[in-house]
Each structure stands twice: as C-alpha cells, then as structure tokens.
Amino acid sequence: MASRLIEKSSHEAENPLEITLREAFCFLEPKLRPPFPLTIPTQEEYLNLNRAILYGILCEHQLARVHTKHLHGIITDGYEYFTSMLVKIVNELYGKLVDSVKRQLIWVTHEMVNVSAVRFDGLLVALLRQIVGGDFGEENLWLCFEMVNLFSSKWDCLLEEEPLVLTGALYVFLRLLADHCRVLNIPKIESLKQMEIDFCIRMLREKFSLCLRIGRDLVRLLQDLAHVPEFCAIWKDLLYNPSAFRVDGFVDISQIYGTRTSRWYFLLRLTPEMESHLRFLMTHVKLGSQKRYQVWFTKKFLAVPERNAVLIDIVRFICCAHHPSNDIIHSDIIPRWAVIGWLLRSNMRNYIEANLKLALFYDWLFFDEKVDNIMNIEPALLLMVHSVPKYSDITHTLLEFLFILLDNYDLERKEIVRRGISTAFHTLVRKSVVQSLDILTSCDMLSPILRERLGKLLSDFQLRHCREVQRTNIPRDVVPSSFSSLESPTSS
Known part of the structure; x- marks a missing residue:
C-alpha cells in the first residue's frame, strides 16, 4: 500500500512507526465511523484505537473533526499516549511527512493545547526543534509562522498550564529573528518577522520574571537584535531603567549575567x-x-x-x-x-x-x-x-x-x-x-x-x-569592633 503519511523513494524500506499506525487504522477502520461502539476497550485495544485515530486525523483531513470527537470520547489517560505518539512522529518523521500531514499535525497540536493534554509541552518543544536556523525555504518559514501563531494565540492557556515552554519559544524566536532581520524586503519574511517581534516583546514586557529563567544567554540573544527599534528600547531599559520590567529584586543586568543558562535551551536550536x-x-x-x-x-x-x-x-x-x-x-x-x-x-x-x-x-x-x-x-x-x-x-x-x-x-x-x-x-x-x-x-x-x-x-x-x-584569614581579635558584626566576604 502506498504511504499516505510520509514521502519515500521506491528503494526505501517502509518505516516501522508508519506501518504500526497504518495497520491499526486498517484493522479498526469500520469502528472509526459513527455511531461509535459503546464498549470499554481493554488496554491493548485502547492503545490500538489511539493509533488508528491518530492516523485518521493525519491522513483523512476531511474527517479530522469526527476522529477528534471520537478521541475525546475514549480518552482515559489525559491524552498522554496520544501525545507521546505525536512527539515520536515529529522527532522521527517530520522531514518526510507529506505537506497535508504537516498541516494536520499543526491542527491537532492546537487541539492538544486546547484540552491541556498531558505533556503537550513536549509536543511544542519537538515542533520548535524542527525549525532550522538560517533556512529561508518556504516549508521552514511556514513552520515558523505556524508556531509563533500558536504561541501567540494560546498565550493565556500556556501561561497557566506550561509557562516554561513560553521561555523556550522566546529563546527560539529571538534566535530566529537574528537571521530574519538580516533579510529585507521579502513580504513573507516581513510579516513573519513582525509576528516574532510582537511575541518576543510581549514576553519581555509582560512576563520578564519568567524570561529571567533563561539566564545569561537571554542577553546574548538580545544584543544581536539591538539594531531593531523594538529591542533597542528593551536594551535601554535593561541597562539604565531595570525597574521598567516591574520585577521585584531585579535592579541590574549583572543579575542575569550571574545566572547560567540551562542546557535545555541549547537543544531547542538543533x-x-x-x-x-x-x-x-x-x-x-x-x-x-x-x-x-x-x-x-x-x-x-x-x-x-x-x-x-x-x-x-x-x-x-x-x-x-x-x-x-x-x-x-x-x-x-x-x-x-x-x-x-x-x-x-x-x-x-x-x-x-x-x-x-x-x-x-x-x-x-x-x-x-x-x-x-x-x-x-x-x-x-x-x-x-x-x-x-x-x-x-x-x-x-x-x-x-x-x-x-x-x-x-x-x-x-x-x-x-x-x-x-x-x-x-x-x-x-x-x-x-x-x-x-x-x-x-x-x-x-x-x-x-x-x-x-x-x-x-x-x-x-x-x-x-x-x-x-589574607582578608578572610584575619583573626577575629584584631578586627575593629565596629565591623565585628559584619559577615565575612566569603559568606553566602
């Protein structure tokens, strides 16, 4: 049977993940049309039904809403297995997926965010990692657009459910902007660039305490955008008016310098x-x-x-x-x-x-x-x-x-x-x-x-x-009494 999920040449072997999903769909296809069975599936039947529905959503876009309603009706694990399969598809197959399947993948990702599926943040991270730096091809720019649109449109939900993933998106889009801002007068990139700028500025202005989680590499990325007017204003406040960010205790950019960036952020750009x-x-x-x-x-x-x-x-x-x-x-x-x-x-x-x-x-x-x-x-x-x-x-x-x-x-x-x-x-x-x-x-x-x-x-x-x-080794009895109550320079 010809693949409906991925593009492959005639000499390539079939992909095991695609075979598993397709076989589940073919086996259960009669049960994927309304009216749906009312019986409670066993654990193995439940997993197989998840696979079949996922294949249906990705490959039968005209029936995607029907399949999704079916999914909502059978879920007993908070969508954890379904989401894990989506992550696996993104990590292992994304580059080979046919265009229509990629579009469905973004659509179903929106659905998983809407229902606060277990570990949907891992799905967002997997998709962010598929955006290739320095790639101005149509497909890559499309994925950039879809992801920045998703993060902007689901702002409230993400802020409540998985705020850390917003910092990951900020890291990614700041890094991408450094590339996109070097390309001028291409309408498609100009509109994308403005969406990325709007998202990043909103994060920095409204949720700076969250942005600080990134650590010192936040400054490294921002300095590459200092020539962009919106970020120039951010820079001035960072250096001369830190109170503008309304974060208690944040008084100087050196506090960011002293925070090491987690390795998680670096993985986002590969x-x-x-x-x-x-x-x-x-x-x-x-x-x-x-x-x-x-x-x-x-x-x-x-x-x-x-x-x-x-x-x-x-x-x-x-x-x-x-x-x-x-x-x-x-x-x-x-x-x-x-x-x-x-x-x-x-x-x-x-x-x-x-x-x-x-x-x-x-x-x-x-x-x-x-x-x-x-x-x-x-x-x-x-x-x-x-x-x-x-x-x-x-x-x-x-x-x-x-x-x-x-x-x-x-x-x-x-x-x-x-x-x-x-x-x-x-x-x-x-x-x-x-x-x-x-x-x-x-x-x-x-x-x-x-x-x-x-x-x-x-x-x-x-x-x-x-x-x-020498200063830290001065005997206590020779320290002037007026300073004896002060902490040692090495205490912390």
Whole structure:
C-alpha cells in the first residue's frame, strides 16, 4: 500500500512507526465511523484505537473533526499516549511527512493545547526543534509562522498550564529573528518577522520574571537584535531603567549575567537529527578518522551558506549541553575542542564568525565556580592550547577576541568580565584541565602584546586572590569592633 503519511523513494524500506499506525487504522477502520461502539476497550485495544485515530486525523483531513470527537470520547489517560505518539512522529518523521500531514499535525497540536493534554509541552518543544536556523525555504518559514501563531494565540492557556515552554519559544524566536532581520524586503519574511517581534516583546514586557529563567544567554540573544527599534528600547531599559520590567529584586543586568543558562535551551536550536549526528561524532569517532563524517555533516546540514548561522547554536550545544564522560575524555575519541576547531575553519560570514567566538567564550565572561560548570569553558582553552604550534593562527585569533571582549563588553561592568575571565583561567589550571598556561604566555608565535596582556591578567588575579585570602584569614581579635558584626566576604 502506498504511504499516505510520509514521502519515500521506491528503494526505501517502509518505516516501522508508519506501518504500526497504518495497520491499526486498517484493522479498526469500520469502528472509526459513527455511531461509535459503546464498549470499554481493554488496554491493548485502547492503545490500538489511539493509533488508528491518530492516523485518521493525519491522513483523512476531511474527517479530522469526527476522529477528534471520537478521541475525546475514549480518552482515559489525559491524552498522554496520544501525545507521546505525536512527539515520536515529529522527532522521527517530520522531514518526510507529506505537506497535508504537516498541516494536520499543526491542527491537532492546537487541539492538544486546547484540552491541556498531558505533556503537550513536549509536543511544542519537538515542533520548535524542527525549525532550522538560517533556512529561508518556504516549508521552514511556514513552520515558523505556524508556531509563533500558536504561541501567540494560546498565550493565556500556556501561561497557566506550561509557562516554561513560553521561555523556550522566546529563546527560539529571538534566535530566529537574528537571521530574519538580516533579510529585507521579502513580504513573507516581513510579516513573519513582525509576528516574532510582537511575541518576543510581549514576553519581555509582560512576563520578564519568567524570561529571567533563561539566564545569561537571554542577553546574548538580545544584543544581536539591538539594531531593531523594538529591542533597542528593551536594551535601554535593561541597562539604565531595570525597574521598567516591574520585577521585584531585579535592579541590574549583572543579575542575569550571574545566572547560567540551562542546557535545555541549547537543544531547542538543533533538530534531533543534527543532535544525534553530533553526539555520535563525539562519542564514537576516533580522532584522525573524523574527516568523512565531517564532510557528510557539512553536506547534510551546512551546504547552503545561510545555514552557517546554525554554527553558533552548535558551539553553544557542544560547550554547554554535551559533556562527555571521563572514559570518553581519556579515550582516543575526537574531543569537543577539535570539533569546534573544525567548525571555526568553516567558510562563514564575519558576523557569524564573531558570534561563534562569542558563543565559545560567553560563559568565560561571567564565570563563577559556585554557579558554573567547568565543562562549559574547557573547550575554548583546550582549543587554544592544542592549536599551538600547528594552527597558531587559531590560538592568536581566539586570544585576541577574548581581550576584545574584556575591553569592550559592557564597559560599565568591566570588572565583572575581568573577574570572570581571570577566574576561568585560574580554575582551568587548578582543576588540571591544563598543567599550566606557559604554552600561551611563552609562545613565540603569538603576538608579544597578547602574551604580555595574558601574563598581566593572570598575575593581577593571583595578587587579588592572595589579598582576598589574607582578608578572610584575619583573626577575629584584631578586627575593629565596629565591623565585628559584619559577615565575612566569603559568606553566602
């Protein structure tokens, strides 16, 4: 029987998931038409009926409302199994679904939100992940439009039932806007862009306390949109008028800097297929044998120049969401820093390269060992160290960019950035990620100015650290009585 669910070539084997759904539909088809049976199904019959109804909704769009009423009448598990099958279809089959089925998929997703189906948030996340960054194709833009429309139209329901998924949508649409705002005078993108802006601004203005859940990467995404008038106003308030957001206790943007972003957000910008291939590369492929995998990955996901924007998301994923086990770290599997080095040598536009480097170093700027994970900052240092001497240009470029950030990133809070970068270097050495930084401070192939600046940064940190230790070790009996009631600087 020809597939009505997915598109496949004649030489492809049939998909097991599609077979399961289709067989259930064919077996139960007589029972899927009114009047519906009144008997109570067994557990296995119930699951099979869910599969049959799902296939009917997706493939018989003219009868979708009938099938949905049938579904509402039989549900005993809060739609949990039905929703789980939808998630499975999105994760495993979305790219192969025929257009009419994709439209039905969005329609039934609206229905699941309407009835507050169990774990419908997982379905929304699965669909968000299918939006490909840097892809201006008609199908991808259609999915963008449908998803931002869904989040806007179901605002009240989502806010009450699953508010966290709204922060995921904000992260996704802010990231997509950075791509969409670089394309001008294309009517379809202009209308989509305005919908994305309206949703994001509503989130930031009305539910900023919720937005703060994203953490410091919220600032990273917003700074890429500072040229957009609506976001320019957000920026001004963040920097100079934080009370405009009406969040108790929020008084300065540095509070966002100090909040590490959960790895969940980074997964939102990679399709499941892209994630699985990257994880395979970094858990099974030996260093020296990776070239053919890299060539395949490039052809599959980076063939179109605009798609290179996803490199930024890949680097954040590698640094913050893929932390290999100790066994892999000490094996001959290709390390994370080598994968990032390969990506850094890709042919990309200047703004993408700058944002990729920022993605690599972002956690360095605000690193606090009490809050942050050393695995997030490890790849950048190892890439600089291992690029000497064969690829010293990479080491030079990265170190130079790090000092550009130190000199220019938020001048009013420069000391926060200086402390973060210094602490990152110190912690990486103390935790034996590298034995010392001599390979950088003594490398003749690096600019003398860079070596001198690095040496000064490290020595200043060491001196400041020693002073802090001395202050915290002052005996109580020599502390002036007027200060004896104050807490120690290290208490928290």
